[in-house]
Amino acid sequence: MTKTNYDNAVIEQGNLKYEGKAKQVYLTNQPDILWIHYLDQATALNGKVKETIIGKGEINSKISHLLFTYLEKHGVAQHYLKTVSQTDELVQALQMIPIEVVSRNFAAGHFVSHFAVPNQMPLHPVVQEFYYKSDALDDPFINDSQILALGFASPDELAVLRQQAQIINDLLGQLFEQVGIRLVDFKLEFGRNTAGTIILADELSPDNMRLIDQQTGHSLDKDVFRQHTGDVTVGYREVLRRLEQVI
Structure with missing residues (x-):
């Protein structure tokens, strides 16, 4: 369109x-x-x-x-x-694909607890995960064969999701590095337009990213709210301030 x-x-x-x-x-x-x-x-x-x-x-x-x-x-x-x-x-308006695509550059959150690894351990290669977007089911993990069996995406579309997530991860990682922020992990959602092309949707904010100040190590994302460690808007405003300087 x-x-x-x-x-x-x-x-x-x-x-x-x-x-x-x-x-x-x-x-x-x-x-x-x-x-x-x-x-x-x-x-x-x-x-x-x-x-x-x-x-x-x-x-x-x-x-x-x-x-x-x-x-x-x-x-x-x-x-x-x-x-x-x-x-x-x-x-x-898109036909949304009910899959959340998570990219992990560093270990955090459930990845740490599931695999008993140090928090913020670098991950090479970048870990990609899929989750079925369903509040009623608490967004369960879903693998490639489950996605195909449930008809959520075709093999070619799965390849597009992975490729686009990697491209976006590289671009956002470079951008945040430029403003002194570590992109730990983040979630993406995609949908099909009227031509059937898969494009990026939803939002891009500290609500669906983990962002760490490289100098202080402080969280600049929703973990502040989850862990009751302060005013969540302080970090959000700092992210906005830095991005406004370079975009």
């Missing part, structure tokens, strides 16, 4: 498509365009813990806009179209 036909997209009353952990997604008067509203909300334990955090939605919206813009400039096809307010944006 060309990016020339979305200026008149508006939300029609009652058109909330769904509400996620940190965003609301609305249908618009144009069937191929969705309206995304970022919420001032943080969650943990797959939504079981929830808290209002004033200003978080605006910060995440700005970070996501910057990162999508950066990736697009480097040839990564993605769904972002236009920012319409401090907390709202327009995106292409």
Whole structure:
């Protein structure tokens, strides 16, 4: 879809498509365009813990806009179209693939507990993992043969998911390295456009990344909320400040 036909997209009353952990997604008067509203909300334990955090939605919206813009400039096809307010944006409507693609550059979180390895141990090669996107099932791990058997993606599409995740990991890793941040791991989601092409979707923010300040070792992501170690927006604002200097 060309990016020339979305200026008149508006939300029609009652058109909330769904509400996620940190965003609301609305249908618009144009069937191929969705309206995304970022919420001032943080969650943990797959939504079981929830808290209002004033200003978080605006910060995440700005970070996501910057990162999508950066990736697009480097040839990564993605769904972002236009920012319409401090907390709202327009995106292409996609047929979402119910798979979360996780890239791990360093050991953290469940990888540490599952394999009894040191936290922040470098991982070579980069570890890629798939998870079935289902809140009801707590997003279980899913392997290639399970994905194929369930019809979530074809073999060729799985190859595209892996390739795109690696390209995005390389690009984001270089960007964050430039601003003194370690990209530990992160989650991506993808969808098919009307031509059947797989493109990047969802959001790109500290909500779905682990980011570590290279000088201090402090978390700049949602682990601060998960572990109750401070004000989560402090790290988010620092990520935004640094990215604004280079994008």
